[in-house]
Amino acid sequence: MTNRNFEISVAPMMDWTDRHCRYFHRLIAPHVRLYTEMVTSGVILHGDRDRFLRFDPAERPLALQLGGSDPAALAACTAIAAPYGYDEINLNCGCPSDRVQSGKFGACLMNDPALVARCVGAMQEKSPVPVTVKCRIGIDNSDNYSFLNNFIKEVSKAGCQKFIIHARKAWLNGLSPKENRDIPPLDYARVHRLKQDHKNLAIILNGGLEGIVSIQKHTSGLDGAMIGRAVYRNPFLLADLAQEFYGIIPERSREDIAMAMIPYIDRQAKDHGTPVKSITRHMIGLFHEQPGGRRWRRYLSENAHHDGQTGAVIEQALSFMQGADEQDAPSKAA
Ligand SMILES: Cc1cc2nc3c(=O)[nH]c(=O)nc-3n(C[C@H](O)[C@H](O)[C@H](O)COP(=O)(O)O)c2cc1C
Incomplete structure (x- = not known):
């Protein structure tokens, strides 16, 4: 429609x-x-x-x-x-x-x-x-x-x-x-x-x-x-x-979107002193019900608030997701 x-x-x-x-x-x-x-x-x-x-x-x-x-x-x-x-x-x-x-x-x-x-x-x-x-x-x-x-x-x-x-x-x-x-x-x-x-x-x-x-x-x-x-x-x-x-075909995958946020996160930190966590907290659900989604959420929750953190935490969270195991697969009951 x-x-x-x-x-x-x-x-x-x-x-x-x-x-x-x-x-x-x-x-x-x-x-x-x-x-x-x-x-x-x-x-x-x-x-x-x-x-x-x-x-x-x-x-x-x-x-x-x-x-x-x-x-x-x-x-x-x-x-x-x-x-x-x-x-x-x-x-x-x-x-x-x-x-x-x-x-x-x-x-x-x-x-x-x-x-x-x-x-x-x-x-x-x-x-x-x-x-x-x-x-x-x-x-x-x-x-x-x-x-x-x-x-x-x-x-x-x-x-x-x-x-x-x-x-x-x-x-x-x-x-x-x-x-x-x-x-x-x-x-x-x-x-x-x-x-x-x-x-x-x-x-x-x-x-x-x-x-x-x-x-x-x-x-x-x-x-x-x-x-x-x-x-x-x-x-x-x-x-x-x-x-x-x-009818808009998505141009970016979830990973592309995550990566595209890195320069924004670093710019906000530099220009306004914005803590990384203030931005990444909105991104926790990006891989909702996707393989690795829980690991993404966990990595950001545990690491984004560290002092001196930068947008690089996004890349780290994406690589942490690669270790996704069976447990991360979408729940069939959902
Ligand atoms: C955390 C939270 C904050 C909200 N703050 C506002 C607000 O500032 N102004 C407003 O009109 N509605 C606010 N709402 C209500 C939402 O705009 C919306 O009407 C409500 O969540 C029902 O829609 P949904 O079932 O799609 O969530 C808020 C809802 C939530 C969950």
Whole structure:
């Protein structure tokens, strides 16, 4: 099913999809859309903004995800971010953590669509690129179609044309963010109904998508699929997705990708003092379920953090893999 208009993206994941991770993902697959981790308006306005906003041009197409609920502050952040050259600015209305609720942003914003509409409108005024929203299908006891539909209606009137919907509700009290990604059941049908009622909007499905088969099964008629944990666990899945959905034949093998990261690792260490482990930690899953994959993971985990380590650790890990034995073969039970 080749369709370049169908959007495949990697979900924003705090502490995971930092710029090193994105650079690595981009080497695996061109065209797939990448998202930053959520960056709060406070960090951009009062913190080390360049640390969170700068990125390598190779990462594009790239969306910046903002967290906040004050229209003026979000507009100011959007204006500050504009010269960096992002392709999309996304507002987080889906994160359920306590820290996020106390600042009144994330999933609790779904209770206040008028405020989200004001945020989107203010951001759009300062943005040369589309402003989009990532949300849940509901929160707490507001877990029904009309709640979601009303939210989407009101926010789209403010100019948002694309919604990424994590197809499970968030429980704002009693469940941790991690539990909120697994316990509330997925309801893909509600997202499909939304698309039926809003054919003019781009509706991207997120939550529990594991690979080509599940994307094909669950996104027919929708505008895209956003995948989070499955890609982080098995990054080379991105090459398969780019081939299946965009007809892009992978140019690089897993080994080529590993080798291509060496100059990046050494450049980051030289220019920014970045520890090697901060980059290699995202690469642990590169040989997921491949012969030697466990040895790759083990070598990096045990050696990347050593003082004075360089990108050469990648070559060493690749040669360590050559000693792969039977135990490393993919598990038949998986
Ligand atoms: C470690 C981690 C951090 C996350 N951080 C964010 C975030 O910063 N912003 C956001 O909108 N969602 C965040 N999420 C949620 C993901 O974007 C996604 O909605 C969720 O994992 C469901 O998709 P999946 O089943 O494909 O993983 C995070 C998820 C994980 C696992």
